[in-house]
Amino acid sequence: MSLNILVVDDSTVVRLSIVRALRLAEIPVGEVHEASNGQEGLAVLKDHWVDLIFADINMPVMNGEEMIKHIRAEPAWEETPIIVISTEGSRTRIERLEQAGARFVHKPFSPETIREVINEITGICHEQQV
Ligand SMILES: [Mg+2]
Numbered sequence: 001m002s003l004n005i006l007v008v009d010d011s012t013v014v015r016l017s018i019v020r021a022l023r024l025a026e027i028p029v030g031e032v033h034e035a036s037n038g039q040e041g042l043a044v045l046k047d048h049w050v051d052l053i054f055a056d057i058n059m060p061v062m063n064g065e066e067m068i069k070h071i072r073a074e075p076a077w078e079e080t081p082i083i084v085i086s087t088e089g090s091r092t093r094i095e096r097l098e099q100a101g102a103r104f105v106h107k108p109f110s111p112e113t114i115r116e117v118i119n120e121i122t123g124i125c126h127e128q129q130v
Contacts, residue, residue: 002030003124004049008041008067009056009085014107018054018085018114025115028124038067045077052118055102057086057093065093068100081121085109 005022007015015034022029033048035041039062041055053071057064064084071077082102088094094104103117118124 001124002028003051003118003122004031004033005029005052005054006033006035006041006044006048006050007054008035008038008059008064009054010036010059011056012036014056014085021109021111021114024111025118027115027118038062038064038070041067042070045071045074050080052122053080053082055082055084057084057088057097065097068097068102072100083114083117083121 007018009015009018019029019032030051031048033044033050035044037059041053042062044050055064055067064086068082068084071080071082079101083105084097084102085105085107087107097104103121105113105117
Protein backbone atom coordinates (compact mmCIF):
# COMPACT_ATOMS: atom_id res chain seq x y z
CA MET A 1 0.00 0.00 0.00
CA SER A 2 1.29 3.45 -0.83
CA LEU A 3 -0.03 6.88 0.04
CA ASN A 4 -1.20 9.44 -2.47
CA ILE A 5 -0.19 12.77 -1.05
CA LEU A 6 -1.01 16.41 -1.54
CA VAL A 7 1.53 19.02 -0.48
CA VAL A 8 0.14 22.55 -0.16
CA ASP A 9 2.72 25.27 0.46
CA ASP A 10 3.49 28.55 -1.30
CA SER A 11 7.20 27.77 -1.19
CA THR A 12 8.51 25.42 -3.87
CA VAL A 13 11.55 24.76 -1.68
CA VAL A 14 9.38 23.65 1.24
CA ARG A 15 7.25 21.44 -1.01
CA LEU A 16 10.39 19.76 -2.32
CA SER A 17 11.80 19.32 1.17
CA ILE A 18 8.59 17.63 2.34
CA VAL A 19 8.66 15.20 -0.58
CA ARG A 20 12.36 14.56 0.05
CA ALA A 21 11.69 13.92 3.76
CA LEU A 22 9.05 11.34 2.81
CA ARG A 23 11.56 9.49 0.65
CA LEU A 24 14.25 9.67 3.36
CA ALA A 25 11.75 8.37 5.89
CA GLU A 26 10.97 5.51 3.47
CA ILE A 27 7.29 6.28 3.43
CA PRO A 28 5.68 4.41 0.55
CA VAL A 29 4.48 7.27 -1.62
CA GLY A 30 2.15 6.86 -4.58
CA GLU A 31 1.02 9.95 -6.47
CA VAL A 32 2.42 13.29 -5.35
CA HIS A 33 0.33 16.40 -5.98
CA GLU A 34 1.49 19.90 -5.24
CA ALA A 35 -0.43 23.14 -4.77
CA SER A 36 0.80 26.61 -3.86
CA ASN A 37 -2.28 27.80 -1.95
CA GLY A 38 -5.48 26.52 -0.39
CA GLN A 39 -7.62 27.16 -3.43
CA GLU A 40 -5.31 25.12 -5.67
CA GLY A 41 -5.24 22.43 -2.99
CA LEU A 42 -9.04 22.13 -3.00
CA ALA A 43 -8.99 21.91 -6.81
CA VAL A 44 -6.55 18.98 -6.64
CA LEU A 45 -8.78 17.19 -4.10
CA LYS A 46 -11.77 17.46 -6.45
CA ASP A 47 -9.89 15.60 -9.18
CA HIS A 48 -7.70 13.11 -7.33
CA TRP A 49 -7.93 10.64 -4.49
CA VAL A 50 -5.52 11.76 -1.78
CA ASP A 51 -4.65 9.73 1.36
CA LEU A 52 -2.69 12.37 3.21
CA ILE A 53 -2.44 16.16 3.04
CA PHE A 54 0.49 18.36 4.08
CA ALA A 55 -0.52 21.97 4.57
CA ASP A 56 1.21 25.23 5.26
CA ILE A 57 -0.70 27.95 7.14
CA ASN A 58 0.48 31.24 5.65
CA MET A 59 -0.22 31.27 1.93
CA PRO A 60 -1.65 33.83 -0.51
CA VAL A 61 -5.16 33.52 -2.03
CA MET A 62 -6.39 31.01 0.56
CA ASN A 63 -4.46 30.17 3.71
CA GLY A 64 -4.14 26.73 5.25
CA GLU A 65 -6.68 27.27 7.99
CA GLU A 66 -9.36 28.28 5.54
CA MET A 67 -8.54 25.36 3.27
CA ILE A 68 -8.82 22.95 6.20
CA LYS A 69 -12.23 24.42 7.05
CA HIS A 70 -13.41 23.70 3.51
CA ILE A 71 -11.93 20.21 3.56
CA ARG A 72 -13.64 19.28 6.82
CA ALA A 73 -16.97 20.58 5.55
CA GLU A 74 -16.89 18.04 2.71
CA PRO A 75 -18.13 14.57 3.84
CA ALA A 76 -15.72 12.76 1.47
CA TRP A 77 -12.73 14.52 3.03
CA GLU A 78 -13.75 14.90 6.64
CA GLU A 79 -11.47 12.05 7.76
CA THR A 80 -8.54 12.69 5.42
CA PRO A 81 -5.39 13.02 7.54
CA ILE A 82 -3.89 16.50 7.48
CA ILE A 83 -0.44 17.41 8.75
CA VAL A 84 0.17 21.13 9.12
CA ILE A 85 3.82 22.06 8.80
CA SER A 86 4.47 25.64 9.83
CA THR A 87 6.62 28.04 11.79
CA GLU A 88 3.40 29.16 13.51
CA GLY A 89 3.88 29.74 17.20
CA SER A 90 0.40 30.75 18.34
CA ARG A 91 -0.96 28.13 20.71
CA THR A 92 -4.53 29.26 20.02
CA ARG A 93 -4.13 28.76 16.31
CA ILE A 94 -2.46 25.38 16.74
CA GLU A 95 -5.30 24.28 19.02
CA ARG A 96 -7.86 25.43 16.47
CA LEU A 97 -6.13 23.35 13.81
CA GLU A 98 -5.95 20.35 16.10
CA GLN A 99 -9.66 20.68 16.79
CA ALA A 100 -10.21 20.42 13.05
CA GLY A 101 -8.39 17.08 13.21
CA ALA A 102 -5.06 18.26 11.85
CA ARG A 103 -1.69 17.28 13.27
CA PHE A 104 0.85 20.03 13.78
CA VAL A 105 4.57 19.81 13.03
CA HIS A 106 6.94 22.72 13.53
CA LYS A 107 9.21 23.92 10.73
CA PRO A 108 12.06 23.01 10.43
CA PHE A 109 11.24 19.32 10.71
CA SER A 110 13.24 16.12 10.40
CA PRO A 111 12.35 13.04 8.32
CA GLU A 112 12.12 11.12 11.62
CA THR A 113 9.41 13.47 12.90
CA ILE A 114 7.47 13.11 9.65
CA ARG A 115 7.82 9.34 9.84
CA GLU A 116 6.59 9.25 13.44
CA VAL A 117 3.57 11.42 12.74
CA ILE A 118 2.60 9.52 9.60
CA ASN A 119 3.01 6.26 11.46
CA GLU A 120 0.79 7.46 14.29
CA ILE A 121 -1.86 8.43 11.79
CA THR A 122 -1.71 5.52 9.37
CA GLY A 123 0.40 2.76 10.95
CA ILE A 124 1.99 2.36 7.53
CA CYS A 125 5.61 2.11 8.71
CA HIS A 126 4.84 -0.80 11.05
CA GLU A 127 2.94 -2.47 8.27
CA GLN A 128 6.07 -2.28 6.15
CA GLN A 129 8.33 -3.77 8.81
CA VAL A 130 6.14 -6.87 9.29
MG1 LIG B 1 3.93 29.93 3.58
